[in-house]
Amino acid sequence: MGVKRKRKVIMFDVVGDRAIPKLNKTNCDVSNNVNSLINRWNGRAYTQRFYDILEKRKTLPVWHQKEEFLKALKDNQTLILVGETGSGKTTQIPQFVLETLELESRDKCNKYMIACTQPRRVAAMSVARRVAEEMDVNIGEQVGYSIRFEDCTSSQTVLKYLTDGMLLREAMTDPLLGRYNVIILDEAHERTLSTDVLLGLLKEVQKNRPDLKLVVMSATLEAEKFQGYFCGAPLMKVPGRLHPVEIFYTQKYEDDYVEAAIRTVIQIHTCQPPGDILVFLTGEEEIEDACRKIKKEIGNFGDSVGPALVVPLYSTLPPAMQQKIFDPAPSRLMPNGPAGRKIIVSTNIAETSLTIDGIVYVIDPGLAKRKVYNPRTRVESLIVSPISKASANQRSGRAGRTQPGKCFRLYTEKSFHNGLQSETCPEIQRSNIANTVLTLKKLGIDDLVHFDFMDPPAPETLMRALELLNYLGALDDEGNLTRLGEIISELPLEPQMGKMLVVSPELNCSNEVLSICAMLSVPNCFVRPRKAQKAADEAKARFAHIDGDHLTLLNVYHDYKQNNDDQSWCSENFVNYRVLKSADNVRQQLACIMARFNLKLCSTDLNSRNYYINIKKAMLSGYFMQVAHLERTGNYLTVKDNQVVHLHPSSRLNHKPEWVIYNEHVFTSKDFLRTVTDVRGEWLIDMAPHYFDLVNFPHCEAKRVLEKLYKKKERKADINTKKLSFRVTSGTCILV
DNA sequence: GAGCACTGC
Numbered sequence: 152m153g154v155k156r157k158r159k160v161i162m163f164d165v166v167g168d169r170a171i172p173k174l175n176k177t178n179c180d181v182s183n184n185v186n187s188l189i190n191r192w193n194g195r196a197y198t199q200r201f202y203d204i205l206e207k208r209k210t211l212p213v214w215h216q217k218e219e220f221l222k223a224l225k226d227n228q229t230l231i232l233v234g235e236t237g238s239g240k241t242t243q244i245p246q247f248v249l250e251t252l253e254l255e256s257r258d259k260c261n262k263y264m265i266a267c268t269q270p271r272r273v274a275a276m277s278v279a280r281r282v283a284e285e286m287d288v289n290i291g292e293q294v295g296y297s298i299r300f301e302d303c304t305s306s307q308t309v310l311k312y313l314t315d316g317m318l319l320r321e322a323m324t325d326p327l328l329g330r331y332n333v334i335i336l337d338e339a340h341e342r343t344l345s346t347d348v349l350l351g352l353l354k355e356v357q358k359n360r361p362d363l364k365l366v367v368m369s370a371t372l373e374a375e376k377f378q379g380y381f382c383g384a385p386l387m388k389v390p391g392r393l394h395p396v397e398i399f400y401t402q403k404y405e406d407d408y409v410e411a412a413i414r415t416v417i418q419i420h421t422c423q424p425p426g427d428i429l430v431f432l433t434g435e436e437e438i439e440d441a442c443r444k445i446k447k448e449i450g451n452f453g454d455s456v457g458p459a460l461v462v463p464l465y466s467t468l469p470p471a472m473q474q475k476i477f478d479p480a481p482s483r484l485m486p487n488g489p490a491g492r493k494i495i496v497s498t499n500i501a502e503t504s505l506t507i508d509g510i511v512y513v514i515d516p517g518l519a520k521r522k523v524y525n526p527r528t529r530v531e532s533l534i535v536s537p538i539s540k541a542s543a544n545q546r547s548g549r550a551g552r553t554q555p556g557k558c559f560r561l562y563t564e565k566s567f568h569n570g571l572q573s574e575t576c577p578e579i580q581r582s583n584i585a586n587t588v589l590t591l592k593k594l595g596i597d598d599l600v601h602f603d604f605m606d607p608p609a610p611e612t613l614m615r616a617l618e619l620l621n622y623l624g625a626l627d628d629e630g631n632l633t634r635l636g637e638i639i640s641e642l643p644l645e646p647q648m649g650k651m652l653v654v655s656p657e658l659n660c661s662n663e664v665l666s667i668c669a670m671l672s673v674p675n676c677f678v679r680p681r682k683a684q685k686a687a688d689e690a691k692a693r694f695a696h697i698d699g700d701h702l703t704l705l706n707v708y709h710d711y712k713q714n715n716d717d718q719s720w721c722s723e724n725f726v727n728y729r730v731l732k733s734a735d736n737v738r739q740q741l742a743c744i745m746a747r748f749n750l751k752l753c754s755t756d757l758n759s760r761n762y763y764i765n766i767k768k769a770m771l772s773g774y775f776m777q778v779a780h781l782e783r784t785g786n787y788l789t790v791k792d793n794q795v796v797h798l799h800p801s802s803r804l805n806h807k808p809e810w811v812i813y814n815e816h817v818f819t820s821k822d823f824l825r826t827v828t829d830v831r832g833e834w835l836i837d838m839a840p841h842y843f844d845l846v847n848f849p850h851c852e853a854k855r856v857l858e859k860l861y862k863k864k865e866r867k868a869d870i871n872t873k874k875l876s877f878r879v880t881s882g883t884c885i886l887v
Numbered sequence: 888g889a890g891c892a893c894t895g896c
Contacts (some may be wrong), residue, residue: 205892270895272894317895341894434891674891781895819889
């Protein structure tokens with residue numbers, strides 16, 4: 152038999168890749184006959200592993216509804232599928248679809264492709280790997296994935312997992328997404344900005360492409376809302392495979408939720424059977440604090456309780472520390488002593504992004520930090536706020552992955568039913584959407600006011616976005632995309648930053664501005680370990696540029712490159728190596744896009760007094776709407792909307808210049824400007840006279856200063872014209 | 888003299 156297999160392989164190899172799908176029609180369909188020996192995708196004999204996995208796949212809940220699903224897909228253009236955790240939808244549904252497409256196209260030899268979107272890169276990558284394994288093919292061949300910085304697909308790829316943002320990018324060059332026959336939007340209930348834009352876009356595209364099938368997959372009952380949105384598309388429910396989780400509520404409202412959470416941890420650890428604990432808190436400081444207290448309290452019990460491994464978990468934790476959540480619980484201290492337990496104290500990251508097996512107890516105070524955008528003040532803030540019922544259920548589900556579990560909700564049952572929203576407010580209603588608007592314009596959506604969003608953004612947010620894009624020159628007064636806007640829309644940057652990058656070659660500083668853009672696109676690169684805060688601050692001071700934080704970032708990048716991207720140089724200087732490496736990645740990607748638009752890379756002579764002036768002018772060309780003025784009172788006021796703001800203490804800019812531009816205005820304990828640079832008033836009216844036009848300008852010191860600057864500029868212009876006319880009339884100078 | 892929920896292009 153082994154010999155026979157080999158022969159077949161040889162035969163297919165000679166024929167070549169292209170012909171394989173056609174030749175394979177001689178093989179039996181895997182789903183109908185598991186005994187077929189040859190993999191139709193690559194003509195190779197199936198490995199034993201394939202059969203082993205196949206047996207497991209068949210036990211997934213979604214397999215029982217395979218025929219039902221395929222029939223519904225055949226009869227409808229759009230299908231909604233609700234499948235809870237463990238249903239197998241993400242790995243199996245795309246394979247079911249693939250099987251039908253392959254059957255349909257066997258004789259016609261058509262090319263076809265399926266896309267399956269994921270909100271996160273890691274998921275796109277790991278699910279693609281898993282499915283390639285299940286299909287017994289090499290990753291990147293028939294099954295691949297596409298995420299930023301990494302395209303793992305080939306001409307043979309028929310099933311592609313990709314991030315939702317990546318599919319949006321593809322739509323920018325291929326508005327009808329012509330290469331796909333079926334698009335599957337997974338985790339649609341998370342309602343990320345990109346998913347919401349895709350929902351609206353695909354609904355639109357389907358009108359022009361009746362052949363394009365869409366499967367919207369969701370884990371919650373919000374699916375019924377999707378059903379309404381897609382005009383009654385059929386809804387299929389697939390059961391999940393979780394163990395039952397018992398829910399407990401508190402009798403009364405707990406006002407100190409951290410204290411209540413710690414108390415609950417101790418109670419579980421001292422009184423409940425073995426099993427790990429997952430606690431949800433809101434932020435880094437709170438989590439570190441709680442971990443210390445839990446360790447201390449458990450320590451007080453001595454040997455009467457089991458040993459505990461207490462680990463924090465949040466996104467900015469270094470990966471090596473994050474790995475600790477997968478360490479096994481400590482073993483008993485004595486043969487008959489109490490069992491050890493792992494206690495994980497985490498942010499929302501454990502709600503969706505990371506799954507940890509072995510959790511039996513979940514403690515949920517019902518809160519999370521969430522981003523909120525106020526279009527009136529244009530400020531994004533992080534606010535601790537109640538989670539939704541959907542989130543609460545997701546959290547409790549984390550207790551039932553490996554065995555029946557318990558979830559302790561630190562709020563009353565009444566407040567769960569009456570106080571919590573059923574679903575989390577979609578991101579599009581909580582964010583600045585300038586970038587989204589630009590993307591939609593590029594996708595050919597002209598009328599945004601009437602665009603069919605599932606949940607439209609607030610009108611004022613839309614207005615703010617259009618206003619910003621118009622001031623930047625990305626949209627004309629009719630709201631049409633300009634050539635500049637087109638270029639900016641292709642850059643994976645916020646529009647202000649895109650503008651400063653596009654303008655930078657004209658100011659002869661695109662190399663430097665490109666580096667600054669890259670540094671602003673990655674997380675904070677400065678490391679400040681609790682045990683070496685002073686040394687870290689001193690290291691940071693060595694990079695400091697007197698004119699501000701943007702130029703400090705440029706210094707860091709330059710030093711990093713001058714030291715040959717050296718990892719030990721990074722740790723000696725308290726900068727994060729991974730972050731700088733990814734800045735380098737971003738820089739390369741941006742440079743490629745610039746080359747496509749013939750934007751040249753150039754620098755002003757480092758010794759020229761214009762070296763930094765040009766860079767700052769380029770920054771102003773994009774960020775002229777983010778300027779603050781120092782009043783005589785000693786406070787900074789944002790220009791035009793006159794909000795009192797403070798320079799963030801992390802800023803190295805300590806001489807309080809009269810005018811500053813800032814990258815971010817955030818509200819935390821105060822109104823802070825983060826990443827700030829010194830600029831000159833004259834440049835404001837030079838770089839953005841249309842914005843600083845003084846008509847409709849609110850009365851404030853900034854206005855009076857600008858008035859003086861305008862007058863000075865006029866006088867200068869007068870003198871120049873006089874000089875000019877004198878010269879011309881005297882004939883000493885000929886204007887050519 | 889303060890902080891950084893989480894993603895994504």
